[in-house]
Amino acid sequence: MKKQLVLITGASQGIGKALAELFLVQGYQVIGTSRSGNIEINHPSFEAMILDLTQMESIKSFEAKIASKGTMFDILINNAGIGPDLGTSLPEERSFDQTFDVNVKGQVFFTEAMIKHLPPSAKLINVSSKMGSIEQCVGTDSVAYRMSKTALNMYTKILTNRYEGQFQIATLHPGWVRTNISGDNSKGRFSPEESAAMIFDFVSSNFKTGIFWNVETNSACDW
Numbered sequence: 001m002k003k004q005l006v007l008i009t010g011a012s013q014g015i016g017k018a019l020a021e022l023f024l025v026q027g028y029q030v031i032g033t034s035r036s037g038n039i040e041i042n043h044p045s046f047e048a049m050i051l052d053l054t055q056m057e058s059i060k061s062f063e064a065k066i067a068s069k070g071t072m073f074d075i076l077i078n079n080a081g082i083g084p085d086l087g088t089s090l091p092e093e094r095s096f097d098q099t100f101d102v103n104v105k106g107q108v109f110f111t112e113a114m115i116k117h118l119p120p121s122a123k124l125i126n127v128s129s130k131m132g133s134i135e136q137c138v139g140t141d142s143v144a145y146r147m148s149k150t151a152l153n154m155y156t157k158i159l160t161n162r163y164e165g166q167f168q169i170a171t172l173h174p175g176w177v178r179t180n181i182s183g184d185n186s187k188g189r190f191s192p193e194e195s196a197a198m199i200f201d202f203v204s205s206n207f208k209t210g211i212f213w214n215v216e217t218n219s220a221c222d223w
């Protein structure tokens with residue numbers, strides 16, 4: 001039987017890499033991306049590809065390669081994301097631009113380019129954060145990061161409305177995970193592997209399209 005194909009952005013480290021490894025163990029074929037195209041995963045069902053979400057040319061070139069092979073993805077996981085202002089008090093122009101270039105503009109235009117490579121039954125997952133929840137927000141820090149994830153959640157809703165009855169779409173919080181996304185993540189409650197396992201269980205389930213899901217609590221997240 002043909003293996004299901006999953007595309008995972010930001011698979012060079014952290015949650016994305018752990019996810020790629022888990023999907024491979026579970027019998028999927030995986031394409032993982034990073035800016036360099038170097039990903040330390042050696043598996044016959046794995047392919048690494050270059051993608052820089054801040055460069056429209058990189059998105060176009062990625063799409064052209066996919067189109068030339070006629071590749072269709074059963075699952076797209078938009079995992080790549082950055083948080084240069086995590087933990088800072090006030091917005092600062094450079095990190096604000098960087099954050100929105102990757103977490104918002106890059107995600108949107110990459111996803112739009114991938115839509116024609118998703119069959120009607122495909123699952124589309126955006127890795128967001130509960131830091132993007134307006135209802136749960138009690139903090140004042142990490143302005144760009146929080147706002148970028150709120151914007152990503154809105155984009156998820158828009159996609160859900162546009163593709164009602166077609167794709168299964170969700171935005172999710174992966175838990176607080178010990179990765180390199182910010183300096184103080186060493187206290188995170190989960191290893192990347194533990195987060196990937198929770199995400200895998202969610203993605204494998206028959207979830208309701210359009211939800212914002214917290215995989216840590218296995219429950220809906222407030223918008």
Ligand SMILES: NC(=O)c1ccc[n+]([C@@H]2O[C@H](COP(=O)([O-])OP(=O)(O)OC[C@H]3O[C@@H](n4cnc5c(N)ncnc54)[C@H](OP(=O)(O)O)[C@@H]3O)[C@@H](O)[C@H]2O)c1
Pocket residue numbers: 009010011012013014015016033034035036051052053054079080081082083102127128129130173174175176177178179180181182185188
């Ligand atoms: N860790 C947490 O506690 C936590 C909590 C909530 C949400 N999240 C979300 O989970 C996702 C993964 O985060 P993580 O903690 O695993 O982070 P990470 O370890 O820093 O990994 C980020 C990934 O994104 C890729 N990336 C960075 N800039 C990129 C760009 N311009 N274009 C394409 N890819 C780029 C990186 O690849 P290269 O640098 O190799 O290109 C890397 O593979 C993010 O969306 C993050 O916001 C994380």
